[in-house]
Amino acid sequence: MAIKRLGILVGGGPAPGTNGVISAVVIEAIKMGCTPVGFHDGFEWLSQRYTDEQHEMSIDECSRIHLDGGSILGTSRTDITRDQESLDNTVAALRKLGIEALVTIGGDDLVRSSAAVERATNGSIKVVQVPKSIDNDLSLPLSVSTLGFETARHVGVQLVQRLMEDAKTTGRWYLGVTMGRPTGHLTLGIGKAAGATCTIIPEEFRRDRVSLSDICDVVEGSIIKRRAMGRSHGVVLLAESLVELFDPGQVAELQDVDRDAQGNIRVTEIDLGRKVKSEVQARLERRGIKVTLVDKTIGYELRCAPPIPYDAEYARDLGFAAFRHLHGGGSGTMIMIQGGEFRPVPFSELVESETGRGRERPVDVDTESYQVARDYMVRIEKKDFADEAWVAKLAEAAGLGKDEFVARFGSHA
Numbered sequence: 264m265a266i267k268r269l270g271i272l273v274g275g276g277p278a279p280g281t282n283g284v285i286s287a288v289v290i291e292a293i294k295m296g297c298t299p300v301g302f303h304d305g306f307e308w309l310s311q312r313y314t315d316e317q318h319e320m321s322i323d324e325c326s327r328i329h330l331d332g333g334s335i336l337g338t339s340r341t342d343i344t345r346d347q348e349s350l351d352n353t354v355a356a357l358r359k360l361g362i363e364a365l366v367t368i369g370g371d372d373l374v375r376s377s378a379a380v381e382r383a384t385n386g387s388i389k390v391v392q393v394p395k396s397i398d399n400d401l402s403l404p405l406s407v408s409t410l411g412f413e414t415a416r417h418v419g420v421q422l423v424q425r426l427m428e429d430a431k432t433t434g435r436w437y438l439g440v441t442m443g444r445p446t447g448h449l450t451l452g453i454g455k456a457a458g459a460t461c462t463i464i465p466e467e468f469r470r471d472r473v474s475l476s477d478i479c480d481v482v483e484g485s486i487i488k489r490r491a492m493g494r495s496h497g498v499v500l501l502a503e504s505l506v507e508l509f510d511p512g513q514v515a516e517l518q519d520v521d522r523d524a525q526g527n528i529r530v531t532e533i534d535l536g537r538k539v540k541s542e543v544q545a546r547l548e549r550r551g552i553k554v555t556l557v558d559k560t561i562g563y564e565l566r567c568a569p570p571i572p573y574d575a576e577y578a579r580d581l582g583f584a585a586f587r588h589l590h591g592g593g594s595g596t597m598i599m600i601q602g603g604e605f606r607p608v609p610f611s612e613l614v615e616s617e618t619g620r621g622r623e624r625p626v627d628v629d630t631e632s633y634q635v636a637r638d639y640m641v642r643i644e645k646k647d648f649a650d651e652a653w654v655a656k657l658a659e660a661a662g663l664g665k666d667e668f669v670a671r672f673g674s675h676a
Contacts, residue, residue, distance in 0.1 A: 272367055279414075281368055287329070394599060
């Protein structure tokens with residue numbers, strides 16, 4: 264049976280390419296005789312059983328929005344699985360509006376709500392999700408990026424390039440804290456492409472807890488090694504998600520910090536850059552080394568940028584594939600594109616069975632691609648201790664005796 268009324272909504276943080284998906288779904292739906300209904304602000308109003316925060320969409324409204332940033336439907340992080348009433352309200356509102364199928368556009372936080380609608384209606388409301396996230400952390404094959412990631416990385420690289428030029432001109436160091444939770448994909452992607460001096464992500468520590476001191480050790484070592492190489496400047500990128508590995512007892516702010524609708528720490532409220540800057544500067548100044556460090560957050564500038572051609576094309580493919588999959592009777596899946604072919608992935612493969620949360624894809628630090636990134640960074644490594652003359656030069660740049668330097672940094676290599 265052909266779908267007569269199709270809902271479209273966006274969840275999670277903004278990401279480039281979102282409007283392209285909306286446009287493609289609307290155009291394909293109308294071509295196939297289906298009425299597309301755009302829901303405003305994700306599941307927010309539906310979860311309260313409101314049915315007036317929506318409108319029937321037209322081709323004229325959507326035909327040229329695919330190169331625009333942001334989302335014409337808005338977005339929200341509302342989780343309709345937080346309580347039974349929110350889910351019941353959502354299903355009742357959708358049924359009242361005659362919605363037979365739903366295209367959701369979002370990441371790991373949204374997949375739980377998408378799956379809940381399909382499950383709660385026993386498939387009578389078909390649901391397909393499009394993988395949208397600048398974090399690139401959805402549990403898809405490593406070769407498949409999420410929509411918006413490449414544009415966010417592109418804009419991030421431009422910003423870091425400017426910081427690198429400023430650092431070189433002024434002889435200072437920048438500590439850039441890059442958006443992306445809970446993985447380090449975006450930070451590493453920007454750092455590797457821009458050739459940042461050093462990039463630090465949570466996956467490299469291979470343990471559940473990381474201290475502020477651990478991060479400061481890497482940054483301090485990078486500055487020391489650059490000094491030994493005759494360079495007084497650089498840019499270090501830190502993944503904001505590093506703070507999620509901190510012991511709450513070590514960082515007082517974590518005890519009272521706000522959390523989002525999914526219960527995640529609002530990591531942007533933890534001033535990681537300032538904390539690292541203050542600690543590293545204090546360490547170096549105690550040894551008579553004067554270094555100017557500036558902390559800079561790189562985040563919200565990335566989310567609503569106009570999509571680069573890659574994401575503009577990717578968005579159209581995903582929107583087209585999502586509607587055609589629904590129109591052909593498919594449901595309960597996320598649409599991905601691999602090797603130029605559309606492939607639906609069942610929600611059951613993307614959510615954790617215990618919690619229902621979307622599975623996360625961390626950076627695989629055992630790949631050759633990651634090792635290339637590490638090889639091009641300037642940070643103290645095990646190989647730096649193989650040559651006595653070089654160790655002596657590093658110790659001098661650190662303002663430490665040779666034995667002190669080995670004792671201080673040898674265990675971190």
